[in-house]
Amino acid sequence: MDKLRKYATELLQKGEVAAVIGYQQISEKRTKPIIAKTAEDCTKLVFNEYCLNNLAVYLTKARVKELRRMNGTVLKLAITAKPCDVHSVIALIQENQLKREDVHIISFNCAGVVKDFGMEFDGETLATKCIPCETHKPLYSDAIFGEEKETPKVSDEVLAKIDAIEKMNAGERFEYFKTEFDKCIKCYACRAACPLCYCQRCITDKTIPRWVESSAHSRGNFSWNVVRAFHLSGRCIGCGECERACPMDIPLSLLNRKMVIEAKEAYSYVSGRNLETPTLVGSFDVKDSDELFM
């Protein structure tokens, strides 16, 4: 922890970065994001299994981008990111929302985080996104802290649920998702928490014509959730922030995970893993499957 704080302070003092986006402890089992701009802020930085937020979401926010302008120059932003959050950063770079040289990635050896704040970290409380996770070491980083630890082994519930849904018939599936989406209150917390939902103007905010109904009725809810899942298909890195942010506990990771599997099976592509490869939906291959088309 001290190493991290010292490193961050040095970065700030050397004038390499404008701010460090990190986590701060606010109670024993709870952290919150902090944008550290001074050496004093840096003394609050922590990293542990309660660092749940995906801080990459801040990188595309206009107000955070503004911070980079200092004394007539544009500085870097430093971000403390779990290995999975690094995927988000890479995905943002792949999609030209960021440049690699504009962001200083401080990462950690990660053994998983808890499902929610206030939980004791043991096998049972491992977050769902950590169960299938294979990157316990960051793929790209400028500095790595923390020791390597063993991740608890937990059975993959989401995958089991996807299998169960796929075994249902179409009518049952529709009914299942209708009841789930019925809960939606259209707060768009899933959109706000998602690091890849960076559109300046979301399609749901467009009113002439109104593509997605704004009332929290099952018809509009269905559209919104389809649109959200579709816009993230082939892009989602599976950080699970949308589901954690959802106040109504809609199983959004089911859809996201399904689309991740789909991309992996059809195109052997996983988003946010390689800076060199173009994005899946932003590119094409002449040899893509033509099965769908008559």
Place this chain on the structure above:
Amino acid sequence: MSEQKWEPKIVAFVCNWCTYTGADLAGTSRLKYPTNVKLIRVMCSGGIDPVFILKAFERGADGILVSGCHPNDCHYNAGNFHARRRWEFFDSLLKFLGIEEGRLQFSWVSASEGKKFVDVVTKVTNDVRAMGQFKAYKDLNDEFTAKFPEPVLNEKEIIMSEEEAK
């Protein structure tokens, strides 16, 4: 009043350069195809936003056809290649969400394939007819319109509301 026989409503999103011209050829060659299909011309199959599909279902479409130029034939060189990847995802997402296979179909029809256009449209119409009305989405629709009826103004009211606005 006798009850009208249900006929499927098919919406076809077709690209301007191939399928629309193909449909035109079908017409000028005097080929017959089901009148259930409503063509919506867009400039490229790559320009069809999946939200169009959802909107069409919301407005009561029973089946949807998306059709464009054959791969390598795109007027804009790569529009249909981009579309192909996107539809692949959208199709599997809709299937996962429980929208029956066959409600949304895709095809490549070139400008010279008037006959193929007729075949495709006939196939889609027959498929959807066999599946029956899109009950699942219709229920959502009925629920919605019962809750939020669309305002129906007669001429007098329109004039009144315009005067009020002044």
